[in-house]
């Protein structure tokens with residue numbers, strides 16, 4: 001395992017890495033950074049949460065010279081949230097060199113973007129559609145780009161961005177370098193690589209399963225109409241620090257958000273029909289911990305990196321295994337532990353098996369948490385709150401009262417009564433959730449040897465620039481061999497904790 005300072009990285013960037021608290025490079029970083037120094041075009045693949053952003057971020061920042069006024073590096077991402085997040089990470093990395101990255105995405109006021117562009121950021125992180133707008137308006141000049149990165153390339157493809165990407169790449173100078181990160185390599189992407197990349201090398205971090213080992217994967221079999229109460233019990237039982245719940249459709253997300261809120265959870269929802277401002281706000285609240293549950297469609301499945309997401313819950317099973325891998329990959333990042341729960345109706349059991357076979361990772365069936373489990377969870381929470389209070393500042397005025405109480409009552413009785421009072425009992429308020437039909441899997445579990453799992457998407461609907469809501473792409477998922485433990489790749493000093501506010 002390499003330390004960053006053995007990778008021949010510019011001093012200013014090393015300083016930034018140090019201030020971000022990273023010590024060792026992850027396997028993908030260790031391979032990509034030196035190769036890119038040699039001027040290689042690279043196709044990279046590694047498990048979720050293993051630091052691919054830094055792997056392409058460092059080459060981007062090293063590529064930049066400060067006296068050039070035009071953008072010199074371009075990163076394309078499938079979603080707006082991702083553009084913001086990647087730009088943030090690049091800004092941290094470029095801080096001491098004085099390199100600035102600007103996120104450019106749809107749904108944000110274009111004139112504001114134009115004035116931000118006039119301040120000459122050296123790196124643009126953009127969603128393809130909005131970048132095209134700027135290219136046409138000539139508010140971004142591609143002639144000076146010397147490195148282009150496609151992050152989540154396969155996702156951009158399945159969102160229908162392929163022609164945009166081709167147009168964008170045609171306008172970029174021929175001598176530029178190109179890095180492509182993609183979970184899979186469907187034929188259309190291969191065509192892009194053949195056409196626009198110069199003898200790229202593939203860097204694949206080997207793993208025996210697609211999912212990260214430090215995510216404990218569980219599932220619950222239950223009838224559709226029991227899902228919501230089970231979800232509430234589960235949240236109470238587990239008291240996640242931060243949880244993401246995936247629902248199949250936008251309506252589903254809205255209903256779940258509303259209903260969880262009625263039951264007293266600090267929750268908000270994220271999907272593609274919301275105004276961009278609202279989307280940004282939800283993510284910010286979630287990152288801050290102002291809400292601890294975020295309900296989302298697959299728009300949040302890819303790339304999103306929120307520190308301390310301890311739980312991912314698939315309220316509805318995803319349509320394909322690919323999406324499953326990315327969804328649960330929102331937890332268990334940077335070597336941390338995570339837990340995922342998937343709800344499956346009895347009719348969906350086949351589909352669940354297909355997912356298991358595709359990821360080459362067993363999930364564990366667990367019983368449905370009951371109201372009693374929920375109550376136990378809430379009691380535990382009360383104990384924790386009380387413990388924190390005991391260890392915190394003293395209240396001398398109350399101490400007097402406490403002494404008096406202790407003279408009259410048994411201490412165990414007293415503390416139990418106090419605990420009873422601080423326990424917030426799980427709410428049973430009525431809510432309305434519209435039932436969903438089971439996932440109709442075209443992905444039958446693999447029988448001996450025969451063709452691998454295939455993403456099932458009937459009827460080839462219009463998918464251009466549409467939010468992904470869980471439909472699969474029709475490509476194979478290949479298994480990768482695993483050699484090293486992932487956690488080896490992550491030695492971090494301290495990650496700053498977050499307080500709920």
Ligand SMILES: Nc1ncnc2c1ncn2[C@@H]1O[C@H](COP(=O)(O)OP(=O)(O)OP(=O)(O)O)[C@@H](O)[C@H]1O
Pocket residue numbers: 021022023024025026029046047048049050051052053054302303304305329333334489490491492
């Ligand atoms: N060398 C490192 N040591 C410790 N933490 C790191 C290191 N490199 C990156 N990280 C942190 O790990 C987290 C995950 O990184 P990142 O989002 O780049 O993962 P990813 O591989 O792109 O995942 P995904 O496939 O889900 O997009 C981030 O919070 C990042 O800051």
Ligand SMILES: [Mg+2]
Pocket residue numbers: 052053151303
């Ligand atoms: Mg990523």
